[in-house]
Amino acid sequence: MSRRLVVAAAQMGPIQLAEGRDVVVGRMVRLMETAHKRGAEVVVFPELALTTFFPRWYKEDISEAEAFYESSLPSNETAPLFEAAKKFGIGFHLGYGEIAYEPDETGVVRKRYFNTAVYVDPSGEIVFKYRKIHLPGHKEFDPNRKVQHLEKRYFEVGNLGFPVVRAPVGSAGPVNLGMLICNDRRWPEAWRVLGLQQVELVMLGYNTPAINQDNKGFEAHHLRVLHSHLAIQAGCYQNATFGVGVAKAGNEDGHELFGHSIIVNPQGEIMAQATSWSDELIVADCDLDMCKLGRTTIFNFAAHRRPEHYGRILEQTGSVPPAEWTPGKK
Ligand code: CDT
Numbered sequence: 001m002s003r004r005l006v007v008a009a010a011q012m013g014p015i016q017l018a019e020g021r022d023v024v025v026g027r028m029v030r031l032m033e034t035a036h037k038r039g040a041e042v043v044v045f046p047e048l049a050l051t052t053f054f055p056r057w058y059k060e061d062i063s064e065a066e067a068f069y070e071s072s073l074p075s076n077e078t079a080p081l082f083e084a085a086k087k088f089g090i091g092f093h094l095g096y097g098e099i100a101y102e103p104d105e106t107g108v109v110r111k112r113y114f115n116t117a118v119y120v121d122p123s124g125e126i127v128f129k130y131r132k133i134h135l136p137g138h139k140e141f142d143p144n145r146k147v148q149h150l151e152k153r154y155f156e157v158g159n160l161g162f163p164v165v166r167a168p169v170g171s172a173g174p175v176n177l178g179m180l181i182c183n184d185r186r187w188p189e190a191w192r193v194l195g196l197q198q199v200e201l202v203m204l205g206y207n208t209p210a211i212n213q214d215n216k217g218f219e220a221h222h223l224r225v226l227h228s229h230l231a232i233q234a235g236c237y238q239n240a241t242f243g244v245g246v247a248k249a250g251n252e253d254g255h256e257l258f259g260h261s262i263i264v265n266p267q268g269e270i271m272a273q274a275t276s277w278s279d280e281l282i283v284a285d286c287d288l289d290m291c292k293l294g295r296t297t298i299f300n301f302a303a304h305r306r307p308e309h310y311g312r313i314l315e316q317t318g319s320v321p322p323a324e325w326t327p328g329k330k
Helices: 021-037 062-068 079-088 182-186 188-195 221-239 288-296 311-315
Strands: 004-011 042-044 091-103 109-120 126-131 164-168 174-181 201-206 242-247 250-252 255-257 262-264 270-273 280-287
Touching: 004 021, 004 242, 004 262, 021 042, 021 079, 021 280, 042 201, 079 091, 079 109, 091 201, 109 174, 109 201, 126 164, 126 174, 174 182, 174 188, 182 188, 182 201, 182 221, 188 221, 201 221, 221 242, 221 262, 242 288, 262 280, 270 280, 280 288
Parallel strands: 004 042, 042 091, 174 201, 201 242
Antiparallel strands: 004 280, 091 109, 109 126, 164 174, 242 262, 250 255, 262 270
């Protein structure tokens, strides 16, 4: 039986601060319709796809930002996405800000905020959820930055690990699905945890500013895109998986996010790439059996991994200076 799956990346143009969920969801439904017309069986939306990238806006009290989060899925406002999935027989991946009432590490139930993504089956059932682990940016207002990046203020570190779930998707039958969110793509450890669960399709959305405010605004634009692609292509190759990296793009609230959404195969090759900074759908016909080559040869983990030498990866967070060699000293 063929394990071919037509995958769509639904890049989204900017969502302005004042733009309502109804308008955004309408845009997303149109992208799903286009995906269906182009034969796609799964569509991947960006990180925090329902609103502007709100961590750029400082609020002293997080509760003032609650309009940017969802406390249930589906809700009245997001129901059209679930209806479109049913109508078009298409699964979808959605990134959103999540409010959850859950016990924390001390067992106390409280209101918690996460940067979350779900994969939804065409039936409307949520198959699984991932909460972003590598939160970039800072927690407090930084007067030295022209644009804030307050993810550490608005979200807790995800508490669901890096799950991979085998679920039927389109005509391919069961597919090993995994998710990463934006900054996670730059961390090989995250990819490898997915690879160790034989992931075949990594869905990841991003909102990446075109300007590096961490370096007083300087980093060449082409390098910003190169680093995003490099990370996704390497992650796919080294873990023998397809990957769909989907941007929110363009000038949002006066600040630029780069696009360049891509679909990548397990060889690390780009199969499709967005060329606009607007709502744009790209599709690729993925032969999931391609994942076998890497997994059974150069990245046959069982045969070649040496975890007994990877201790530092778990023991250390920051880097430490190396041992020094001094001439003539044994
Ligand atoms: N949203 C997100 O994770 N963006 C980061 C850029 C952060 S710059 C402080 C990214 O890695 O693309």
